Amino acid sequence: MTKKEIRNTINKAVYQYAESLGYQMSDDNDGSYVTFSKPNETSADNTIDYSRSYHECCVCNWASDEAKADAARIDEFAAATKADIEQKQAIMEGNVE
Secondary structure: OOHHHHHHHHHHHHHHHHHHOOOEEEEOOOOOEEEEEOOOOOOHHHOEEEEOOOOEEEOOOOOOHHHHHHHHHHHHHHHHHHHHHHHHHHHHHOOOO
16 A cells, blocks of 8 residues: 555544544545534534544644544544554565564
8 A cells, every 4th residue: 555545544434433423524625634523513612623644633722521532532543543554554565573
């Protein structure tokens, strides 16, 4: 897999995970961030921005505890998915000790 394919695979898995937590995804097509928000959320303060390049979430300091906890869950999921894909890639390339 190329780096772009790896990045796209991680992002797709994160999008699906965020949806499983009840979030909708919006994309302004700038290529860097997507925004996760609950369908019934009226405040932009409780949205989660996700960086496609760094695979990290960002929330406001004053966001709800639920949004902060969900952002932490998404970050953990992204890190675990990235590590899993990198390990599989290393095995395929024979770079495992």
